[in-house]
Amino acid sequence: MAEEPTTNIVLIGIGGQGALTMMEMLALAAEQAEREIRVLSRVSLARLGGAGVCHIRLGPASSPAIRPGEADILVTLELSEVLRALPMARQGARAFVSTYRRLPIAAGVAGVRYPTRSEIEHTLTERDVHGTFVPEQLPGSTAGDEQTGQTERINMVMLGVLCGAMELLPRRALEEAIALRLPRFAVQSLQAFDAGWQFAKISPTGG
Amino acid sequence: MYAQYIPEIFRGARSASIAWRPDLNFLTTPGKRLFLTGDEAVARAALEAGVDVATGYPGNPSTKTITALLPLATAHQMTVEWSVNEKVALEVAAGAAWAGKRSLVTMKMSGINVMADSLLSIAHSGVRGALVIYAVDDVGTYYGMVEQDSRHYARLATLPLLMPASPEEAYQMTLLAYRISAQTGAPVFVLATTAVANAITTMKAGTIRNRVADAPANFVRDVRKFTKATPQWCLEQHADALTRLEQAGELCSQEEGINRTWLPVVGPRRLGVVVSGVSYAYLEELRRHNPERYAEIAVLKIGQVHPLPRQTLNVFLAGLERVLVLEELEPLVETEVLAELAEMGQRTAVVGKRRGGLPRVGDYSVDLVEQALAVLLEETREVQALAVPANRPAPKLLPMQRTLEFCPGCPHRMSYYALNQAIERLGFAQDEVITTGDIGCTIIGMNAPLDTCWTEVSMGASLGIAQGMKQAGIVRPILAAMGDGTFYHNGIAALLNAVQARVNLTLLILDNSTSAMTGMQPDAGSGRRADGEPSVRANIALLARGCGVEYIRRLDPYQLEETTLALQEAMQYPGVSVLIAEAPCTTPGKLVRPQLVQVDQEACMAGRGCADTPCYHKVGCPSVLLSLDDIRPRLSIDTATCVSCGLCAAACPFDAIKQTRVEEEQAVFSIVSLKHLLQD
Numbered sequence: 001m002a003e004e005p006t007t008n009i010v011l012i013g014i015g016g017q018g019a020l021t022m023m024e025m026l027a028l029a030a031e032q033a034e035r036e037i038r039v040l041s042r043v044s045l046a047r048l049g050g051a052g053v054c055h056i057r058l059g060p061a062s063s064p065a066i067r068p069g070e071a072d073i074l075v076t077l078e079l080s081e082v083l084r085a086l087p088m089a090r091q092g093a094r095a096f097v098s099t100y101r102r103l104p105i106a107a108g109v110a111g112v113r114y115p116t117r118s119e120i121e122h123t124l125t126e127r128d129v130h131g132t133f134v135p136e137q138l139p140g141s142t143a144g145d146e147q148t149g150q151t152e153r154i155n156m157v158m159l160g161v162l163c164g165a166m167e168l169l170p171r172r173a174l175e176e177a178i179a180l181r182l183p184r185f186a187v188q189s190l191q192a193f194d195a196g197w198q199f200a201k202i203s204p205t206g207g
Numbered sequence: 208m209y210a211q212y213i214p215e216i217f218r219g220a221r222s223a224s225i226a227w228r229p230d231l232n233f234l235t236t237p238g239k240r241l242f243l244t245g246d247e248a249v250a251r252a253a254l255e256a257g258v259d260v261a262t263g264y265p266g267n268p269s270t271k272t273i274t275a276l277l278p279l280a281t282a283h284q285m286t287v288e289w290s291v292n293e294k295v296a297l298e299v300a301a302g303a304a305w306a307g308k309r310s311l312v313t314m315k316m317s318g319i320n321v322m323a324d325s326l327l328s329i330a331h332s333g334v335r336g337a338l339v340i341y342a343v344d345d346v347g348t349y350y351g352m353v354e355q356d357s358r359h360y361a362r363l364a365t366l367p368l369l370m371p372a373s374p375e376e377a378y379q380m381t382l383l384a385y386r387i388s389a390q391t392g393a394p395v396f397v398l399a400t401t402a403v404a405n406a407i408t409t410m411k412a413g414t415i416r417n418r419v420a421d422a423p424a425n426f427v428r429d430v431r432k433f434t435k436a437t438p439q440w441c442l443e444q445h446a447d448a449l450t451r452l453e454q455a456g457e458l459c460s461q462e463e464g465i466n467r468t469w470l471p472v473v474g475p476r477r478l479g480v481v482v483s484g485v486s487y488a489y490l491e492e493l494r495r496h497n498p499e500r501y502a503e504i505a506v507l508k509i510g511q512v513h514p515l516p517r518q519t520l521n522v523f524l525a526g527l528e529r530v531l532v533l534e535e536l537e538p539l540v541e542t543e544v545l546a547e548l549a550e551m552g553q554r555t556a557v558v559g560k561r562r563g564g565l566p567r568v569g570d571y572s573v574d575l576v577e578q579a580l581a582v583l584l585e586e587t588r589e590v591q592a593l594a595v596p597a598n599r600p601a602p603k604l605l606p607m608q609r610t611l612e613f614c615p616g617c618p619h620r621m622s623y624y625a626l627n628q629a630i631e632r633l634g635f636a637q638d639e640v641i642t643t644g645d646i647g648c649t650i651i652g653m654n655a656p657l658d659t660c661w662t663e664v665s666m667g668a669s670l671g672i673a674q675g676m677k678q679a680g681i682v683r684p685i686l687a688a689m690g691d692g693t694f695y696h697n698g699i700a701a702l703l704n705a706v707q708a709r710v711n712l713t714l715l716i717l718d719n720s721t722s723a724m725t726g727m728q729p730d731a732g733s734g735r736r737a738d739g740e741p742s743v744r745a746n747i748a749l750l751a752r753g754c755g756v757e758y759i760r761r762l763d764p765y766q767l768e769e770t771t772l773a774l775q776e777a778m779q780y781p782g783v784s785v786l787i788a789e790a791p792c793t794t795p796g797k798l799v800r801p802q803l804v805q806v807d808q809e810a811c812m813a814g815r816g817c818a819d820t821p822c823y824h825k826v827g828c829p830s831v832l833l834s835l836d837d838i839r840p841r842l843s844i845d846t847a848t849c850v851s852c853g854l855c856a857a858a859c860p861f862d863a864i865k866q867t868r869v870e871e872e873q874a875v876f877s878i879v880s881l882k883h884l885l886q887d
Contacts, residue, residue: 014609024407028242031242031409036409037409038406038407039406039407039408040405040406040407041405042401049609049611049612050609051606060495062488062489062491062495063489063491063573064406064485065402065572065573068574080606080607083602083606086602087602101835103607104607104612105610105612105654105655105656105827105828105829106654107607108833109655109824109827112607114607115604115607119604120604123602123603
């Protein structure tokens, strides 16, 4: 009997964005849906301004780490971070990229320029990776805390976009995973997730 | 400890790593499929083995074992603690095991160096209950500190060592380690690596041991076994340790699945791979995807790294023409394979680190193992380290470098900023006054724009290094910076030493009353224990006084001018001066002062007279934003993350950053809206 194919996802976020939380939700949802999953987080420096890299292997796998050039999907919670993920992508991979930008202090102080969106898009195309760029704010994504205009539910939005576009796991299992992982903020998180899901469904490059 | 660089920094003592589980007792569910990290798998196995005392020192990637056990302590009649350092942690665990109980001690690799003195001594005495040492080598240094191969400690201390290739094996091997320790009296190492400790996967667990029938603690006096001041007894203890090691080796070899052999499906070429640790997972990945290609290769997976299963190895090697050894870091198994082959008088080509080009630095990967297999198959001569796949050249546009940054409003930033000011006011250039740095969040002062710290060695080492520089004849002021946890861990001894040496230097202790970098574990000055119980707070000023320091000042780092003046004075004091900057870690949304900080865009002279924008370029705060789009630099404050420390306002030469009082309600709202970050 042929094994089910393994989907390899590389997820990158920066300190405080909740990439690890998002990884744990995917893992929990996979558990609920009785799918095999193996994950690995290498989140050094993450809370203090660094980048956290998560490897998610949905399906049968032995190695916890994804090989460079073999990721089917890249998800980044910050715009320029897709450049860090790019060597991991296979030809024809999909990338879901939040357009949220965060200039590292050391770079800003040294006068290093933040790459433009078109430069990043061009680099993705050059590498034959199909990018979907997701605005920081989506209709309904911050319902419940409009006054603050915060951005830190990007992980939930991106989880919605990823799963809405790729149909990796049943929506019900994902929603249960969200509620289990962040019980105190379940409503807001589910709203952000839904906003991402809707975006994936209506976006021309979403499906 | 050590460090470094942890995502859970804001999680507090909530044990958040388990709060998301479907039920809080995820670790104790009997006979069920569990979804665990390597660290947690060790915790689960220790529970099943009936651990009575568990100790550790925080340091990723090993932190999650104790974190998982802490909330279960009461229900399972265990004592679980974060100890003051790894040496003490080991001694506590050994004491419990000498009294006939089962204990666990955990740490990252750097901690093994700290406990090494006691480790060898305890190893030669052996234990009466059972003692398992769980440590993690951060191969590839994802979290910082020295990349080291801690397998050597097993040899040095004459101790058995098991090395898991996956979280499932970490669980299985910890259970075995308890059995071996209980049967032989040898403390047993379980040594993981980051790729095992930080991976998460599902595994089937057994039942938790019922300890009702356990014998009460008892320690029978036996000075021949438990003291060292008689040379003859020391020799006997050494011999006993070797006997225990041999017995442990035999028990291990009998255990199914710890060492495994796969014979080749086809082929006359007689090729073999000896593999240990996570490299086995990489080899499996390749064999899974391309079984035909590797069909003629025999595989011996070794979980029992010390002592090596010599008999199994001998049988496996017999008749092989070529053998590949896969192990990260040092060629330890490889050397043993060569020795075994020499004894066998067999001419077998060994591909590894001596010949074959496999690296001794950094972690292995599926790519690297694939290349190594190509060398074994004689398709290539050597592994080409870090080769970029030809069909996927590196992109021209590179990712931004992200280095460590202090959190918004961090009191350490305030102290270092004040120090930089004090250096300038004393008439020195910043690169004329040395500040030795230490482990933990305080080292972030090494990065731009503060650029304060010059060195980083090990817990509490900044002070000894500073003393040596002074004694070498450096005349200008020298400061040593360290955090409170670092001071308790190993800094006190260095302070005693510096006072006796009568050198002129300043010790700056940045006291936030917690081990911040590893995830806010309490330390001796926190006033609470890891299990949430209130406790006595250590007093750094009194400790320094007790060491013989005469100049001691406690400071509020948020009082910038006062802190700067104190630093100026201390740097000119003849003798050892100690400054203690006391302020807790900041929390997003919790304002340091009840005020709102905003840039008055009309008054801001950025791009029109204010050339160096010190609010950004000297302060280096994540909440001070520099516009990425406008033609003229535009500065603003991210009110969602700003905690109103006011440092940017103090740095502005044009008084363009305004601080307005906010009502209590507004401050509270800000806290509420950000609360979910706390349990993130």
